[in-house]
Amino acid sequence: MLSAFSRSPVPDDNPARPLNDGVWAAFSIPGVSIFANMVGFAAIARQAGFDLPMTLATTLLVWGMPGQVAMASLHIAGASLLVIFTAVALANMRMLLMSISGMEMMALNEGRHPFWQKVLLMQMLAITSWVQIGMVEGRYSKPGLVRYFAGFASVIYALGMLGTLAGYYLSDWASPDVLRAVLVITPLYILLMVINARRMLNRVAGVAGGALCPVLYPVLGEWSILIGGIAAGTMVVMADRFWQRASTGAGGPE
Numbered sequence: 001m002l003s004a005f006s007r008s009p010v011p012d013d014n015p016a017r018p019l020n021d022g023v024w025a026a027f028s029i030p031g032v033s034i035f036a037n038m039v040g041f042a043a044i045a046r047q048a049g050f051d052l053p054m055t056l057a058t059t060l061l062v063w064g065m066p067g068q069v070a071m072a073s074l075h076i077a078g079a080s081l082l083v084i085f086t087a088v089a090l091a092n093m094r095m096l097l098m099s100i101s102g103m104e105m106m107a108l109n110e111g112r113h114p115f116w117q118k119v120l121l122m123q124m125l126a127i128t129s130w131v132q133i134g135m136v137e138g139r140y141s142k143p144g145l146v147r148y149f150a151g152f153a154s155v156i157y158a159l160g161m162l163g164t165l166a167g168y169y170l171s172d173w174a175s176p177d178v179l180r181a182v183l184v185i186t187p188l189y190i191l192l193m194v195i196n197a198r199r200m201l202n203r204v205a206g207v208a209g210g211a212l213c214p215v216l217y218p219v220l221g222e223w224s225i226l227i228g229g230i231a232a233g234t235m236v237v238m239a240d241r242f243w244q245r246a247s248t249g250a251g252g253p254e
Helices: 016-026 031-048 052-063 065-076 079-089 094-105 116-121 129-140 142-170 176-195 200-220 224-252
Strands: none
Touching: 016 129, 016 142, 031 052, 031 065, 031 129, 031 142, 052 065, 052 129, 052 142, 094 116, 094 129, 116 142, 129 142, 176 224, 200 224
16 A cells, blocks of 8 residues: 655556555545544534435535535524525635645646546545645656546545445434544644655644644634634744745855
């Protein structure tokens, strides 16, 4: 099985290998975390009054936990369709930047793939798969990375649907509070991936954001996660650039 943290390049002599690597990688911790996450979402959706087809359709079409939870929460509150649509769109706005950077990593913007393939690939993009291709980017050629992503993301997508189905029926006998608790598994996995990031800058930014959020929570409440992450990341990047400029200036000719 391909390790998510392997660094050695993979020869491009076997086109099927990146696809197989992606499939096998998905059947490990990333797949387990997505499955568990969707079990928790299904419990929330059923409690909000969703039937099974609507619950499955939400996972299939929204495919982003913040948007899915927003949709279920607003539905139970009796919000209008326009309000729900707007909230889901705003909650999934983060996917726009991930889609742009993901297309750049896989060189999908170079025109080698038809438009419908790009749409399908980006629909399957989740933060789990985005982090994963970032971790293995240097191991494959651009076409190989696309095949890796296709294998990884399709399995993740399928496991997400299966988790939704399982969670919907598990809520009959398991406490919804217990099922919702598994929603923390994917964020925990992403945090561990960030800690293992290739660049120390990314590690420091992740730790700084995690340290700043509890400090801001008494003042900003739920906004502390968003604002704390942005503020910590920005400060770390600015400090890194300042350090690089200072080092360059110190090493220059007198």
